[in-house]
Every structure is written in structure tokens, then in C-alpha cells.
Amino acid sequence: MKKYCFGIDVGGTTVKCGLFDVKGEVLDKWEIHTRTENNGINILPDVADTIAAKILEKKLDREEIAGVGIGVPGPVDEEGNVMVAVNLHWGYLQLTEEMEKMTGLPVRAGNDANVAALGEMWKGGGAGYHNVVMVTLGTGVGGGIIVNGKIVTGSHGAGGEIGHIHVEDSMEESCNCGNKGCLEQFVSATGIVRLANKMLDESDAPSVLRNGPVSAKTVFDAVKEKDGLAAEIAEQFGKYLGTALAVIAGVVDPEVFVIGGGVSKAGQVVIDYIRKYYREYAFSGCKDTAFALAELGNDAGIYGAARLVLD
Incomplete structure (x- = not known):
């Protein structure tokens, strides 16, 4: 039975991270620096590392984690591929595929503004x-x-x-x-x-x-x-x-x-x-x-x- 999931919001300066239960209760939230140098090559490894560290810290069973959702500032297609993310210095990137390899967890990706809208629908001004x-x-x-x-x-x-x-x-x-x-x-x-x-x-x-x-x-x-x-x-x-x-x-x-x-x-x-x-x-x-x-x-x-x- 799945009990937990991670929500990741990648910005040009910081990456906001959240650990949630499946009902939408935030259990922990934190930030890491967004390393955009070298065409943003370190961003995804840093995200994978902070997720792994949180799993260890909280002693989570990976079988109970539904997956990782990630929002990024750029167009993202339905397969989770980024067309371009200028603020992160990314060109085309198979975001979902790369993150699944790095984390060993299911991953879903979306444009940051669309993802924020989904959050407001779920638990904010658009609830209901x-x-x-x-x-x-x-x-x-x-x-x-x-x-x-x-x-x-x-x-x-x-x-x-x-x-x-x-x-x-x-x-x-x-x-x-x-x-x-x-x-x-x-x-x-x-x-x-x-x-x-x-x-x-x-x-x-x-x-x-x-x-x-x-x-x-x-x-x-x-x-x-x-x-x-x-x-x-x-x-x-x-x-x-x-x-x-x-x-x-x-x-x-x-x-x-x-x-x-x-x-x-x-x-x-x-x-x-x-x-x-x-x-x-x-x-x-x-x-x-x-x-x-x-x-x-x-x-x-x-x-x-x-x-x-x-x-």
C-alpha cells in the first residue's frame, strides 16, 4: 500500500521539496540550491540525492512511496520530456526517464505553472x-x-x-x-x-x-x-x-x-x-x-x- 510521495518544484534559484502522505498532508518540506552552471547538469542528480537522503532520514520503505512529481519552468510534454528550460540552461531533456533512473521511483513531470494550478485545485483556492x-x-x-x-x-x-x-x-x-x-x-x-x-x-x-x-x-x-x-x-x-x-x-x-x-x-x-x-x-x-x-x-x-x- 502506498503511503508517501514527493513533490519537487525546480526554480532558477532554489528547488523546493516536499514529502507528503497520499491524502495531501505535507510531512516535511525543505529547499536545496539550484546549480544551473554547466548547463544545469547537476540539478537532477542533486534532486535525486536529496530524495534519497530524506528516505534514509525518515526511514521510509520504498515500497510505500508512490513516486516523485516534479515541476520545471518550461514546456513539458505528456511523456515528461522538457522542450527547453531557459532559466535552468536546459535544452531538450527526457526528464521523467532520467529521474526514474536516478531515483528508482516512478516519476511524473509537468510545467511549473500547470503543476501549481493542480496544487491549488487539490488543496488551495480551487479546492472542490x-x-x-x-x-x-x-x-x-x-x-x-x-x-x-x-x-x-x-x-x-x-x-x-x-x-x-x-x-x-x-x-x-x-x-x-x-x-x-x-x-x-x-x-x-x-x-x-x-x-x-x-x-x-x-x-x-x-x-x-x-x-x-x-x-x-x-x-x-x-x-x-x-x-x-x-x-x-x-x-x-x-x-x-x-x-x-x-x-x-x-x-x-x-x-x-x-x-x-x-x-x-x-x-x-x-x-x-x-x-x-x-x-x-x-x-x-x-x-x-x-x-x-x-x-x-x-x-x-x-x-x-x-x-x-x-x-
Whole structure:
């Protein structure tokens, strides 16, 4: 009988690790450094070593371990092959196959944003739902789509790349992906700063945002203080993201949108601006889709990775 599983979330700086029971209770969590030098050749051996060490420390019976789930920052196909993971300096890698050789355990792999969405569906803001779209608003914009409890991976491992939906024809700067006018350029933390600076340049209206460095946090803090210019910036943010989510709803019709990432720490005010425009543009059958804030924070990835091996 299987009692345990491991959830691994590989980031560009640290690898977050979790030991879980099969009901989703986290029994231990820890981090190791991500050694990205030499094209990331040490990353998987380091992960295998830390798993082996934890098995010894906890005196676990390998026959009782369901396996290892792992999320990585890049497209991952349904066979567990990584197309490319720029932040880890990986090219094509047969991730699942390599990890199974190193650990001697069953392994399942997925894109980190998709895996985080699975974690939020399992034990976070999307708990109780089986059709979930998660949007992570951080330095960039990540996304994960869950349909009938399963991650939508796509044929190239690029399912859920919400941040790279085209939303603006007039954008002249390039996104990190190489295209122009991506959603990420307007609703990420850096995108909100872009919207704010443009508004501050084009308007003479008084605003507390003129008193110091502008960030996504200062914008939404100013919104809460009834700052008029900040409210206009939030309206632009809400229109871009709400419209994009209305398009997504017309394709996958989720039960809930889960909003996470650093920007979401502003709380309900973020959802209020998104939902206003979402309801305006969504297909009639989708207008009442629920919205929720993510609850697992930086642990969403390890929860989702663990869930991968329990499907």
C-alpha cells in the first residue's frame, strides 16, 4: 500500500521539496540550491540525492512511496520530456526517464505553472472544483488549465501559456517571448508599472504615486486609498486581464479562476477589477464563473507535483 510521495518544484534559484502522505498532508518540506552552471547538469542528480537522503532520514520503505512529481519552468510534454528550460540552461531533456533512473521511483513531470494550478485545485483556492484556470501574476504571467481534474498540456507542452495571449496591437516593445503585445506586458507586476508610468506621463492629475518609486503594490495600495489615478491604472489592468479571461472561458469554461502570484497579495481589490471586465465580455453561459485568490503561495508547486503521481 502506498503511503508517501514527493513533490519537487525546480526554480532558477532554489528547488523546493516536499514529502507528503497520499491524502495531501505535507510531512516535511525543505529547499536545496539550484546549480544551473554547466548547463544545469547537476540539478537532477542533486534532486535525486536529496530524495534519497530524506528516505534514509525518515526511514521510509520504498515500497510505500508512490513516486516523485516534479515541476520545471518550461514546456513539458505528456511523456515528461522538457522542450527547453531557459532559466535552468536546459535544452531538450527526457526528464521523467532520467529521474526514474536516478531515483528508482516512478516519476511524473509537468510545467511549473500547470503543476501549481493542480496544487491549488487539490488543496488551495480551487479546492472542490475540477475545472480550474489559474493565473499567476508575478514578474511575468503564468497560467495553468485543469479540465476534469487533468492538466491541459497540449501537443507542445505549452498549454496554459496565458501570459502570451496577444492583447494589444500597438505595443512596440518585445515581450520576453519575442512577440509584442502579450498579456504579460500589461498585467504582470512589471506590466502594471508600465501602465502606471505611462499614465503618470500622460496625465497631470495629482496622485500619491508621484511621491516615490512605483510598483504593483504601491498602485493597489493607492487604489485602496481612493487615489483617482491609481484607480484608472487598475481599470486598465482589469480590462486587459478580464477580457483575456473571457476569451479563455469561451474555450474551456472553468468553474473557477484562481488568481495567484505577488500581485494577488493586494487581495480582493485585484479580483474586483478583473471580474468587472470579465463579466462584461464573457459569453452569457460563463459570466458567473467564480473567482478566488490562491491560498498555497510558494508551496503550490510542491503540492501540485505531489498530486501528479497520485493521479
